[in-house]
Amino acid sequence: MYENYYGLDSKPFQLTPDPSFFFASKWHKRAMSYLQYGLSQAEGFIVITGDIGTGKTTIANSLLNDIQDDIVAAQIVTPKLSPDELVKMVASKFELDTNQRTKADILKDLESFLFQLHKQGKRALLLVDEAQNLPLETIEELRMLSNFQEMGKPLLQSFLLGQEELQPILRAPNMEQFRQRIVASCHLAPLTDDECKEYIEYRMAHAGWSRGELFSDGAYDRIFQFTHGVPRKINTLMDRILLYGFLEELEKLDEEAVENVIKEVADEMFVPDKPVLQDEGGSNILSEPASNGQVKDVQYYKTMLTELTDALDNAISHKIKLTRYIDNLLKKKYKTYVRLKSDD
Numbered sequence: 001m002y003e004n005y006y007g008l009d010s011k012p013f014q015l016t017p018d019p020s021f022f023f024a025s026k027w028h029k030r031a032m033s034y035l036q037y038g039l040s041q042a043e044g045f046i047v048i049t050g051d052i053g054t055g056k057t058t059i060a061n062s063l064l065n066d067i068q069d070d071i072v073a074a075q076i077v078t079p080k081l082s083p084d085e086l087v088k089m090v091a092s093k094f095e096l097d098t099n100q101r102t103k104a105d106i107l108k109d110l111e112s113f114l115f116q117l118h119k120q121g122k123r124a125l126l127l128v129d130e131a132q133n134l135p136l137e138t139i140e141e142l143r144m145l146s147n148f149q150e151m152g153k154p155l156l157q158s159f160l161l162g163q164e165e166l167q168p169i170l171r172a173p174n175m176e177q178f179r180q181r182i183v184a185s186c187h188l189a190p191l192t193d194d195e196c197k198e199y200i201e202y203r204m205a206h207a208g209w210s211r212g213e214l215f216s217d218g219a220y221d222r223i224f225q226f227t228h229g230v231p232r233k234i235n236t237l238m239d240r241i242l243l244y245g246f247l248e249e250l251e252k253l254d255e256e257a258v259e260n261v262i263k264e265v266a267d268e269m270f271v272p273d274k275p276v277l278q279d280e281g282g283s284n285i286l287s288e289p290a291s292n293g294q295v296k297d298v299q300y301y302k303t304m305l306t307e308l309t310d311a312l313d314n315a316i317s318h319k320i321k322l323t324r325y326i327d328n329l330l331k332k333k334y335k336t337y338v339r340l341k342s343d344d
Contacts (some may be wrong), residue, residue, distance in 0.1 A: 007210065016234055032063065037184060043153065075126075114148050131161060200220070
């Protein structure tokens, strides 16, 4: 509706995850690096967690969109599956017949399928979305599926994407064997205020916006305050802001315009009122502690942690490049070996 008014080619803030609109924030870059590192290792589990709407599924779709030809991928979004139901769903996602077949038969067919892929120089990848819904015994079944091996190499690799509740599940005492097979894990944080602005500008430009500044600085600030940097909330709010701008025929969207939309959507987005604490006499007191001298110390450690994570990200990126180089070198050597063998 508002696309023509603002000269856009498509809706920039649709809720359905779209790999072409993937915005790589700092934490999303790190998560993608872990996924790529996991692919290069071709074994173990990668676990990506994050709050609702932080972009876990978008990352998965982006990964699948750029996946290599030698990887056959399947993605499942899990309700509360039993171990038997999981095996059946995994098999069906790899287009194996599961009708009127026992679990033993399905596992046998799945193993045969994975071996055939291996003979073709390919391997299987399973992405499990909303993995926090899986019972412990079903996650254990995932570990058992990773036992399909050939020459010491797993034939099936799995990536788990889930909300924050997945972390305590994997920390359970009886999940030790599973934890030992996790090669990397990462938690997606919401966007910062600067990233929130970059995210909006990126998606607007990707949708065809080319008319200069549309939002004021105050508008960006208010959007971040309301959404707390959660991409899905940003998408929902931004879609309504652009609709409001179209209906009001606004060429510039300022803080007042954003505030008017927030008043309209606050109830729809189920935004709770800020709690007001009272002292014993019934007088209102701050719901959050005031700033004190410790803030500077906290910021100092945050800065140190940021520098450390940046260093780790660079190390991971370097290791991925090195692994790919070695992998290509080994492939060339193997082809040379096969050619020389055939000449003999």
